[in-house]
Amino acid sequence: MTHRPLTFAALLLALVLAAAGCGGGREGAPARDGGAGEAPAGDASGEQLSGRIVADGSSTVGPFTTAAAEQFQRRHSGVQITVGVSGTGGGFSRFCRGETDLSNASRPIKDEETAECEENGVEYVELQIVNDGLSVVVNNENDWAQCLTTDELRRIWEPGSEIGNWSQVRDGFPDVPLVLAGPGTDSGTFDYFTEEIVGEGGASRSDFTASENDNVIVQAVSGNRGGLGYFGLSYLEENEGRLRGVAVDAGEGCVEPTSETVQDGSYTPLGRPLFVYAKKGAFERREVQEFIRTMIDDNETIARNALYVPLTDEQRTKAHDDLEAAIGEVGS
Amino acid sequence: MRATGRRWSEDVVKGVLALFALVSVATTVAIVVALLLPAVDFFSQVSLREFFTTTDWAPLFSPARFGVLPLVAGTLLITVVACLVAIPFGLGAAIYLSEYARPRTRRILKPALEVLAGIPTVVYGYFALTFVTPQLQALGVPVGIFNALAAALVMGIMIIPTIASLSEDAMTAVPQALRDGAYGLGSNKLQVSLRIVVPAAVSGIIASFVLGISRAVGETMIVLLAAGGMPNLTFNPLEQVQTMTAFIAAVGAGDAPHGTVAYNTIFAVGLTLFVMTFAMNLVSIRLVRKYREIYE
Numbered sequence: 001m002t003h004r005p006l007t008f009a010a011l012l013l014a015l016v017l018a019a020a021g022c023g024g025g026r027e028g029a030p031a032r033d034g035g036a037g038e039a040p041a042g043d044a045s046g047e048q049l050s051g052r053i054v055a056d057g058s059s060t061v062g063p064f065t066t067a068a069a070e071q072f073q074r075r076h077s078g079v080q081i082t083v084g085v086s087g088t089g090g091g092f093s094r095f096c097r098g099e100t101d102l103s104n105a106s107r108p109i110k111d112e113e114t115a116e117c118e119e120n121g122v123e124y125v126e127l128q129i130v131n132d133g134l135s136v137v138v139n140n141e142n143d144w145a146q147c148l149t150t151d152e153l154r155r156i157w158e159p160g161s162e163i164g165n166w167s168q169v170r171d172g173f174p175d176v177p178l179v180l181a182g183p184g185t186d187s188g189t190f191d192y193f194t195e196e197i198v199g200e201g202g203a204s205r206s207d208f209t210a211s212e213n214d215n216v217i218v219q220a221v222s223g224n225r226g227g228l229g230y231f232g233l234s235y236l237e238e239n240e241g242r243l244r245g246v247a248v249d250a251g252e253g254c255v256e257p258t259s260e261t262v263q264d265g266s267y268t269p270l271g272r273p274l275f276v277y278a279k280k281g282a283f284e285r286r287e288v289q290e291f292i293r294t295m296i297d298d299n300e301t302i303a304r305n306a307l308y309v310p311l312t313d314e315q316r317t318k319a320h321d322d323l324e325a326a327i328g329e330v331g332s
Numbered sequence: 333m334r335a336t337g338r339r340w341s342e343d344v345v346k347g348v349l350a351l352f353a354l355v356s357v358a359t360t361v362a363i364v365v366a367l368l369l370p371a372v373d374f375f376s377q378v379s380l381r382e383f384f385t386t387t388d389w390a391p392l393f394s395p396a397r398f399g400v401l402p403l404v405a406g407t408l409l410i411t412v413v414a415c416l417v418a419i420p421f422g423l424g425a426a427i428y429l430s431e432y433a434r435p436r437t438r439r440i441l442k443p444a445l446e447v448l449a450g451i452p453t454v455v456y457g458y459f460a461l462t463f464v465t466p467q468l469q470a471l472g473v474p475v476g477i478f479n480a481l482a483a484a485l486v487m488g489i490m491i492i493p494t495i496a497s498l499s500e501d502a503m504t505a506v507p508q509a510l511r512d513g514a515y516g517l518g519s520n521k522l523q524v525s526l527r528i529v530v531p532a533a534v535s536g537i538i539a540s541f542v543l544g545i546s547r548a549v550g551e552t553m554i555v556l557l558a559a560g561g562m563p564n565l566t567f568n569p570l571e572q573v574q575t576m577t578a579f580i581a582a583v584g585a586g587d588a589p590h591g592t593v594a595y596n597t598i599f600a601v602g603l604t605l606f607v608m609t610f611a612m613n614l615v616s617i618r619l620v621r622k623y624r625e626i627y628e
Binding site: 086090183204208219 | 388393394397479560561564572585590
């Protein structure tokens, strides 16, 4: 009788532990395979892979890799794939120190980064994994900026720019304060945008909300009437309704940012390839090989689901060949 | 009968407890050293004058600028506004709880106040961003989505329990005899509260204020989420600002390569923050000692 509270506590603890043990289960275990039983499908050879893959880098490419991981884990649920979003530069830092297997990048690797990888003995293969358009976005209540020229964008974003109001951008624009947001300096998107629009990679005014977290940019632009920001097309499509994409005029007329215009090259200069850099040393693990193969072979499906622009057939073949060549070198 | 010699077990206990106390001192020293070394490296490349007197903070851009004043202004702005909220409400709540409230009311109200202290700061941050800011906008206040006002208001709310709790403890510790004496001389309750009890407890009250201010200065999550990420030298709470703590969190979470000047800004700003709160604590100790009343 005197042990009542103790017994109760013990029973409660047992219940909690049992619940924790029975719940959870495998992430990504498919509930949809029409009652085919518990065993996951495995790959073509029926083999169930396991292991751990670490990816980090661009926040623009991150969601694509994550979507690819989800796709891959339907067949190989024993493989843990973690995708970080430290920014393209940050991702390369880790990659060239050997900390990650894959580096997501929204721009090609720089010479300094290649040198660092060489120094640390990290050999890699560059793969163009998907396409993207860098979209310029404004607030929903912004009904005046339907199309901006690359020249106007340059004047807004160049270092030392004094433009603080939309009326200074073009005659006829209303008197609304300009509130800028964009990726931080570690971001490949930042490098790419400054390179294409301002003319020099890394050259940008500094008085804007800079964040590697694209959701902060979404918040900043959608929360301010005079908001203007830029990030990958996938974020625009994901946040349709919260903000609006602006057509860009590079001299040949206004072009809206869409999958089609990116693929056919008319959305210039902001259509761009996205990359995954894979450490050759990681190819010794079967799951890494298979994962990247999935990213390339199932490219269309993954890209459409994740709101990216798929590789063209040509690009896909090239990626496939580059990958197989690299794997061949390691000798799977 | 046992000989009453030296009980070594007592010495062991004393030693162990002293060790525990020393751990906190040692940690403080370790933190100072960990901050100092990279900060010294930083200041060998960036002059103290540039750091403390120029007004442009853009360490990650090129050309990099290292004027810390916008961050300091952001911290001070938010701290001041937060204290303008927390001190009146906190002190008022404390006076009510200590002097006016019936025991039953006190039993309910005091824990309720403690609940405010238990809310995670990240929840406060999102509360500021997703509730307070839209409400301010609905009231017609010209704020953007990131602004110092919402963050400071919410931070003030977060600090109220700290100030209320400590002030109330200080006031309850004032001997009843003082109050009775005042009543005997014909004072009403308000006069007793404000003219007798508060001055008698002022040492503890000041300590509570300083603790509240320290919390405001050092708070990171609320400002990171709601105040903005753009350094801005202003004292207008309607604008967005970046505080020292938010900057450290943002750069720390990003990936500036170790050992670079950009990375070492974390330590330089951290050291500045540490010195500020340390100085505040020293002032507080001085004030507390000066005004302390010892009864009996």
